[in-house]
Amino acid sequence: MRIVEIAVIILIVLAFGLLITVAFSYIAPGTRIRPLGEFYLYATYNPYDPIVRLFTVMSPEGVTAIVWDFRGLDTLFETSVFYLAIIGALALTRGLMPAPRSEEGQGLSVIVKSVTKITAPMILAVGASVGLHGHLTPGGGFQGGSVIAVIPMLMIVIFSVLFLAKRMNVTGFLILRSIGLAIIGFTGVALFIAGLVLGVPAWVFQNMPKPGAPLSMPVEVHGALISGTLWFFNLAEMVAVASGFSIAFLILLLVKEVEFRGKS
Amino acid sequence: MLDGATVLRVIGSALVCLGAFAAVVSAIGFHRFKNFYLRLHASTVGTIWGTVYALVGTALISLTIEEFGATKWFIFGNIIVTAILVFLLGSAGSHTLARGVHKARVARVQPCVADKLDPELCG
DSSP states (O other): OHHHHHHHHHHHHHHHHHHHHHHHHHHSOOSOOOHHHHHHHHHTTOSSSTTGGGTOOOOSOHHHHIIIIITHHHHHHHHHHHHHHHHHHHHHTTTEEOOTTOOOOOOSOHHHHHHHHHHHHHHHHHHHHHHHTTTTSSOOHHHHHHHHTHHHHHHHHHTOHHHHHHHOOHHHHHHHHHHHHHHHHHHHHHHHHHHHHHTOOOOTTOOSOBTTBOOOOOSEETTEEOTTHHHHHHHHHHHHHHHHHHHHHHHHHHTTTSEEOSOO | OOOHHHHHHHHHHHHHHHHHHHHHHHHHHHHHOSSHHHHHHHHHHHHIIIIIIHHHHHHHHHHHOGGGTTHHHHHHHHHHHHHHHHHHHHHHHHHHHHHHHHHTTOSOBOSOSOOSSOGGGBO
């Protein structure tokens, strides 16, 4: 019987291997690039070509260049939708207060708490690195903010919801989030306002100089590439997403633990 | 001749081999041990010996590859940080699992010599 079992297992493994090998030749990415993709690849970072130079973003990261420049207005409204979703959640749960005499709960053992205290600053560093290098390497503001939002999630699971609820200032986080969105909005219209002041044509959401609109955000600061608006967008988006997700996690998990007060 | 790079490479390779050996031992233990806590112990052998030692070994080897230039220090630092994280989180994670399962009385300790925390789970 054992021989039959082993033979069946080996046959299953071989069958899946064959299937994957055959399927791979169909689904594997080929070497052919479509013209649209070719344009983006060529124009993402290209100060050399005299014509493509007029469309470049000066960022070696194609995805961030598309998300925050080529289709930047779309991302602005995505961020606004996320902002409104958090506002909606806050409006639904307004008057939510930790009961005055409620126990905080024990949480997990002291070993896990100590390890969490050590790793939480490391998570913050990784999130900041992912967010602030968004214009150089894969990642960006949303991804970095999501990484940072893991910290309150860990605190909720390992310490307890009420532990976090008594220490986290929801209003402060909401203000931080609004500041993030305000920076995004201001960066979007910064060159337009500068154009109005200087009397030069300029676009809303403009980053690099365009034909007829010679103004440009700084490409480098002290030799470090920041790709104009992309760095500011990533920074502000990271702050907004991190604080937004923190509020969302806290509110959603707090509902079971607390009482509603008659506050309108 | 015995220079620094060779020594580093030999030590690193030895650590990687140790990690591979520990991974095999861990897999055998995971398959053969009788109860949940022992199997958890076997899997932690694979995490700490099999991953952390192998990572430190690759970090030492990466220092000897001159083609990387200054990048080798970034690779070294990344691998060491990863090793420290796996070291901390692997042990904390297995501790949490064992404690949670024992407190929830899900897995019995079997075969059992003594269970001072909860004698009813013994045997």
